[in-house]
Amino acid sequence: MTTSRTRGLALLATAAFVIAACGGGAATAPTSGATTAPTMTPGATAAAPLSGAVNIDGSSTVYPITEAVAEEFQKANSGVKVTVAFAGTGGGFKRFCNNETDMNDASRPIKTADTADAKSEATLCKDAGVSYLELGIATDALSVVVNKNNTWATCLTTAQLKLMWDQGSTVSTWNQVDPMFPAEPIKLFGPGPDSGTFDYFTEVINGKAKQSRSDYTPSEDDNALVTGVAGDKDALGYFGFAYLEENLDKIKAVAIDSGKGCVEPSAANVNNGTYKPLARPLFIYPSTRALLRPEVAAFVRYYLDNVNTFVDETGYIEAQPDVLAKSKAALEAALK
Amino acid sequence: MSTASPPAVGARPRFEPQIARRKLAGTSFLGACMAAIGLLLLALVLLLYDVITKGLPYIDLDFITGTPSRRPEQAGILPALVGSIEIGLMVGAISFPLGVAAAIYLEEYAANTLFNRILRTNISNLAGVPSIVYGIFGLALFARALQLGRSPIAAALTLALLIMPVVIIATMEALRSVPDSQREGAYALGATRWQMVRRSILPAAAPGIMTGIILAMARAIGEAAPIIVVGAASFVTFLPTPFQEGFTVLPIQVYQWASRPQDAFHGIAAAAILVLLVLMLLLNGLAIIVRARLSRHLQW
Numbered sequence: 001m002t003t004s005r006t007r008g009l010a011l012l013a014t015a016a017f018v019i020a021a022c023g024g025g026a027a028t029a030p031t032s033g034a035t036t037a038p039t040m041t042p043g044a045t046a047a048a049p050l051s052g053a054v055n056i057d058g059s060s061t062v063y064p065i066t067e068a069v070a071e072e073f074q075k076a077n078s079g080v081k082v083t084v085a086f087a088g089t090g091g092g093f094k095r096f097c098n099n100e101t102d103m104n105d106a107s108r109p110i111k112t113a114d115t116a117d118a119k120s121e122a123t124l125c126k127d128a129g130v131s132y133l134e135l136g137i138a139t140d141a142l143s144v145v146v147n148k149n150n151t152w153a154t155c156l157t158t159a160q161l162k163l164m165w166d167q168g169s170t171v172s173t174w175n176q177v178d179p180m181f182p183a184e185p186i187k188l189f190g191p192g193p194d195s196g197t198f199d200y201f202t203e204v205i206n207g208k209a210k211q212s213r214s215d216y217t218p219s220e221d222d223n224a225l226v227t228g229v230a231g232d233k234d235a236l237g238y239f240g241f242a243y244l245e246e247n248l249d250k251i252k253a254v255a256i257d258s259g260k261g262c263v264e265p266s267a268a269n270v271n272n273g274t275y276k277p278l279a280r281p282l283f284i285y286p287s288t289r290a291l292l293r294p295e296v297a298a299f300v301r302y303y304l305d306n307v308n309t310f311v312d313e314t315g316y317i318e319a320q321p322d323v324l325a326k327s328k329a330a331l332e333a334a335l336k
Numbered sequence: 337m338s339t340a341s342p343p344a345v346g347a348r349p350r351f352e353p354q355i356a357r358r359k360l361a362g363t364s365f366l367g368a369c370m371a372a373i374g375l376l377l378l379a380l381v382l383l384l385y386d387v388i389t390k391g392l393p394y395i396d397l398d399f400i401t402g403t404p405s406r407r408p409e410q411a412g413i414l415p416a417l418v419g420s421i422e423i424g425l426m427v428g429a430i431s432f433p434l435g436v437a438a439a440i441y442l443e444e445y446a447a448n449t450l451f452n453r454i455l456r457t458n459i460s461n462l463a464g465v466p467s468i469v470y471g472i473f474g475l476a477l478f479a480r481a482l483q484l485g486r487s488p489i490a491a492a493l494t495l496a497l498l499i500m501p502v503v504i505i506a507t508m509e510a511l512r513s514v515p516d517s518q519r520e521g522a523y524a525l526g527a528t529r530w531q532m533v534r535r536s537i538l539p540a541a542a543p544g545i546m547t548g549i550i551l552a553m554a555r556a557i558g559e560a561a562p563i564i565v566v567g568a569a570s571f572v573t574f575l576p577t578p579f580q581e582g583f584t585v586l587p588i589q590v591y592q593w594a595s596r597p598q599d600a601f602h603g604i605a606a607a608a609i610l611v612l613l614v615l616m617l618l619l620n621g622l623a624i625i626v627r628a629r630l631s632r633h634l635q636w
Contacts, residue, residue: 053582055486055569060595067571068406074573083582084571085486086592087564095567100486221595223602246597314406315597 051079052295058085058092058105059196061240062282065138066105068310069303076302080295089196090121093285096132097125102290103300106283107196109134131288133334135300135327137307139317141241141265142201142278144254149233152181155255155262158205158277164188164236166206169213174234188216189228189237195220201238204277226251241265242315267317281323282316288334297335304328387613391606399607403573404589408600413608415572416589419488420557420615422576423585426492427499427556432549434496435503442504443511444533463501470498471562479566485581486567492578494566495559499552506548510541543631550623554616560587586612 056066063086070082087095089106096104110132112122125132144161146153152174160178164171164186174181191198193210203209219225222239229235230250244253244265255262258276269275284303290296304327308318319327394408402412442459446452474494484490514537522532538545568584570592576583586608593605 055581057567057569063570063592064406064596067404070571071405071573081574081582082571083569085564085567085569087567098480100567222597223595240597242597246599310406 050295053081055101056084056103057101059089059107060086061107062105064314093121103286132285136323138282138311143244143265145251157257184234187235189225192218270317391610394607419583420585424557427495430496439504439507468561471565488583489578495556502552510544514540543627546626554619
């Protein structure tokens with residue numbers, strides 16, 4: 001009894017200490033926040049301070065960019081409560097088309113083709129009276145990667161990728177892809193079927209979204225894919241450019257040949273249009289009803305004006321200038 | 337034919353002490369038990385070592401009092417920490433009265449009918465339903481039908497439902513562990529059933545009930561999946577209020593950071609795990625204190 005009581009008292013003391021520490025911290029929070037607030041907000045000196053809320057959901061790929069924009073926008077407009085969630089492109093659209101969010105992040109265009117058993121996202125939005133703008137904001141280079149010690153697969157054609165990844169593929173060793181390659185078993189890693197990355201890759205490589213072999217190692221966590229490829233000399237996988245860039249000590253990119261020679265994934269090759277077809281556009285979809293609110297309009301305008309300062313540090317690639325110009329024009333037309 | 341007769345010669349004696357063999361069996365059982373706990377401890381130590389070495393360098397006052405940021409070294413967890421505590425308290429406040437009342441009914445009042453047996457079995461089954469299913473239910477009922485939106489109260493109601501079976505089962509176990517002599521004694525003194533429950537059974541069962549509820553709250557605080565479905569955000573820079581949309585909790589913050597490509601984000605994910613562990617430790621410590629205090633005067 002006594003031992004358990006002294007233990008209890010010790011825990012109580014710890015609790016009191018931690019609570020006191022938290023309390024002290026909370027009191028100092030506003031000052032530290034004020035001192036770190038930067039002044040990098042060109043043209044964001046609005047006349048009247050904005051208030052309200054901007055609710056954003058959608059792609060976890062676009063999340064880091066939107067988070068960066070939201071962070072800086074929030075510093076300049078502390079009265080606006082911006083929240084960003086990451087339910088995925090598809091999960092986000094469900095919510096967006098149910099009028100629950102102001103804007104959706106998307107790593108692929110909204111789906112417009114109805115199927116026999118399901119309405120498309122565009123139809124769901126239309127039925128609910130939700131209209132929206134599709135604004136391109138940045139580009140991601142989907143990267144095909146192999147282990148650091150893989151000496152043979154430096155360049156693959158899109159036909160070879162399709163051979164490996166298409167539905168019903170029977171490729172199990174590297175020399176089935178190219179007779180020059182060793183007769184080693186090939187280990188495939190890729191995102192799971194709920195991912196926008198999976199949708200995009202299967203569409204441009206295999207010809208139809210979601211059409212893929214299923215006997216590979218899937219994971220929704222890109223870091224797990226990196227670990228998988230880094231741990232096996234015979235592995236091959238695909239995921240977003242940011243995960244390649246951060247792990248160049250463990251994995252390396254495969255150049256892609258889509259008929260005009262081998263092209264490495266890089267910002268330069270995406271910008272000059274040669275990295276095809278795996279350069280994928282990233283979008284934001286603000287709803288036109290939400291844009292009627294000044295805080296949402298200001299946020300989206302700030303997004304398009306400043307997104308290029310954030311894409312690089314979050315591991316993405318700037319959108320083509322004409323894409324961004326088109327987005328800005330579409331926004332201004334809608335705001336008139 | 338004679339070969340098929342039962343072997344009388346060489347049959348085992350009626351009593352064979354075999355002390356060495358029996359002792360060996362006893363020792364090897366003990367060894368197996370110790371190996372089991374050793375293995376579990378090893379896993380725990382490795383986990384803690386990994387989290388502490390990765391996360392500790394990132395923990396400072398700015399981390400506790402800061403808001404999320406795209407730069408890991410500037411990111412903080414205050415909105416998530418406050419969200420977790422706020423939702424944890426609401427979950428406790430909702431599940432305590434409902435769960436305890438349901439358990440008292442089932443254990444002290446309900447007759448042993450087929451219907452009630454089915455009810456009990458179903459409550460036990462509910463404890464095994466995956467948490468994501470509660471999330472989908474919470475989204476449909478609380479967030480959408482009841483128009484609570486993506487608010488902390490919608491999340492708290494969902495989590496309260498999630499832990500309700502655990503609370504009910506723990507409370508029922510605690511009530512059952514009170515010896516029947518207590519009930520009979522109360523009746524012998526002329527108590528009504530309510531007086532018996534109120535004055536005799538509940539105080540005796542209180543330590544077990546409180547422990548069950550606090551452990552269930554700790555589970556609720558560690559959940560991410562159902563709250564993501566209900567609609568928690570991840571980037572939130574303000575402190576959540578119960579009925580206002582927009583909140584996040586620690587497990588979601590951990591999940592978000594752990595999925596980022598940059599290594600420093602994995603570091604702050606580990607740091608957030610440490611904060612979550614401390615929060616859990618505080619709750620479990622509270623359970624121990626409450627248990628010790630409430631059981632001090634118990635005697636039977």
